[in-house]
Amino acid sequence: MDLALTEDHVHIQTLCRALAADFAARAAEHDRDASSPVENYTALRKAGLFGLTIPKQFGGWGAGLLGYTIAAEEIAQGCASTALAFNMHAAMVATLTITAPLPDTTKQRIADLVIKEGKLICALLSEPGSTGLLPTSYACATQARRVAGGYVLSGKKAFCTMVAASDYICLYAHPEEDANPEAGVAVLLPANSPGLHIEQVWDTLGVRATRSDNLMLENCFVPQAAVLGDPVPSIGEWLANNEPVFNIPYTAVYLGVGFAALHAVIDNVKQRQPKGYRQPLAYHPDIRRRVAVMSAQLEAARWLLRYAAWLLDTQGHKPEVLATYLKAKYMVGEAVTAATRSALEMGGAHALFKPSTIERLFRDGATASIQHPPSDYCLSALSIHELQLDPKAAHPPLVPAWQ
Secondary structure: OOOOOOHHHHHHHHHHHHHHHHHHHHHHHHHHHOOOOHHHHHHHHHOOHHHOOOOHHHOOOOOHHHHHHHHHHHHHHHOHHHHHHHHHHHHHHHHHHHHOOOOHHHHHHHHHHHHOOOOOEEEEOEOOOOEOOEHHHHOOOOEEEEEOOEEEEEEEEEEEOOHHHOOEEEEEEEEOOOOOOOOEEEEEEEOOOOOEEEEOOOOOOOOHHHOOEEEEEEEEEEEHHHEOOOOEOOHHHHHHHHHHHHHHHHHHHHHHHHHHHHHHHHHHHHHOOOOOOOOOHHHOHHHHHHHHHHHHHHHHHHHHHHHHHHHHHHHOOOHHHHHHHHHHHHHHHHHHHHHHHHHHHHHHHHHHOOOOHHHHHHHHHOOOOOOOOOHHHHHHHHHHHHOOOOOOOOOOOOOOOOO
16 A cells, blocks of 8 residues: 555545635534534535546546545544535445446436536435444335335435435335345435425434434335335345445544544644743643644554555455454544543633534544444454454344344
8 A cells, every 4th residue: 555645635635625624614603503514515516526436437536435535534624514414425426336236327327416417415324223233223114115117115214414405315215025124225316205304303412513314204206217226135234345435434534523623622732821831731741641642543543544445445345354444443433532532621621612613523523433333333343353253153132023
């Protein structure tokens, strides 16, 4: 792996850094109001970034996972919610135009929808009963009933990030004619389709502007043309196979939160001069040690994550690549939660007030180890790989309802 960024990577980094500076000016407002940063999505579209992860053969940037990881880290330093929400678009269109078993004509149609028409797509994978600890819990309770000309969908999706701001929705539902409870069929439908209703429930600790509300589907008709290929036999297996594409950029978002906290606290302690002293707080040995720990842990996590992204770009989906990603996600999750907490402690009581950037980053960073895949799952799955165990012989911690 060449550790130097390519010319394309530097261009992506510079562009996203400039966008992040603009997003940062409104981040506190969107956090306070838990409002969708629609103007940020517009800026991403105008910059051409809607097609960042789409291959060049279909008219996209072809940035690869490493290029997108660099972009996500930069955007997150301005507004974590914008970066986290945009990942649902960028990762889904990457999956549909790269790894999905779809004909090139379908992939081109999706690429044109995004690049030429500027449509924003959200991906809905969770339901109220899902948990990141158990991939099979993502089996769809949302049902797809076969009718003349397509399907009728009924059910409920949860954590529907950016759904109110999106133009199209990509989701999975269980085809009723399939006896396999883990099967799922993918559809891509306009966000204003009849039968869709948003249930506003998103009032959370952090990343509040993602607006990850619930979506109710009540007899929503989907024409056959909107069905994306054949049903997959297992949603859990599909998630495992596509996990790095979705979650490496997710992880980069939280890494950006960690670095934003590092920069914010450095500015804070260099400017604060305690009454009665000639030096700013930055000279205090405890502050110096904490900043050094933050910097070392975040930088190590950054390069492990970039290595995982590079591996996926160059070697594809292999067990070794997934294992490297699990290590990176665990390290980033732990480093960021520790860094944002340490930044808050260095900021002291002054950092607890809502106008404080450090306070907001603390809340955003608190979700780093929870974001899929959570730290416990990372270690569990990684242990199977490192010990070279048979995954089928490692019994699931809970018994599936259909067994």
